[in-house]
């Protein structure tokens with residue numbers, strides 16, 4: 290197990306805002322998001338949560354990092370997995386090295402302790418690992434499904450960062466092993482019709498969309514009273 294806690298603490302700018310400034314309004318919104326997810330389903334536990342969006346640069350990675358951080362702060366043992374195999378970025382968010390990760394767990398039969406990077410007792414990170422030639426095939430493999438099943442027993446919450454829906458089918462495949470999907474929508478950037486089509490596509494593929502996060506809202510734009518709302 291590679292413990293990067295010391296390095297992580299030295300690099301102030303790489304500490305997520307929800308860790309660095311827990312009392313800020315922004316961190317409060319991430320906690321609100323966590324609460325809303327927890328309240329989104331009374332019957333079944335939402336344990337594996339995927340984040341996707343219509344376009345790139347809408348805030349999936351930043352939201353995933355902060356959501357995983359606030360879950361870990363609530364004493365939930367949390368694993369953040371980077372499944373954006375084409376443009377992995379989670380490791381950069383924590384200034385980690387993406388040398389060994391998810392792909393290596395499967396191709397080299399590594400156990401979780403050899404592949405995961407530890408931020409704190411309650412926050413573990415699984416980066417993408419060695420670049421694969423066929424990401425979609427990897428995501429569809431039974432081995433990945435089995436791995437997620439095993440990880441469910443080891444963590445309270447698993448947060449998965451995915452690529453945007455418009456570019457590739459990866460997010461749709463990933464949604465099949467998530468209990469709930471969050472759609473990240475950047476204010477003014479995403480076309481409402483594109484977002485609606487993606488919700489339809491995901492739902493038709495059996496995904497459970499638990500909500501939408503509106504990002505990149507200007508402070509002047511006070512029509513958005515809440516950062517998070519149910520799309521339904």
Ligand SMILES: Nc1ncnc2c1ncn2[C@@H]1O[C@H](COP(=O)(O)OP(=O)(O)O)[C@@H](O)[C@H]1O
Pocket residue numbers: 342344345346347348349350351352378503504505506
């Ligand atoms: N809630 C937010 N409000 C404002 N800017 C944001 C927010 N979330 C992310 N960003 C910014 O948007 C850009 C893209 O974020 P990123 O998380 O990498 O997007 P994606 O993973 O969807 O490609 C970054 O510059 C990031 O700092």
Ligand SMILES: [Mg+2]
Pocket residue numbers: 349350373378450
């Ligand atoms: Mg990203």
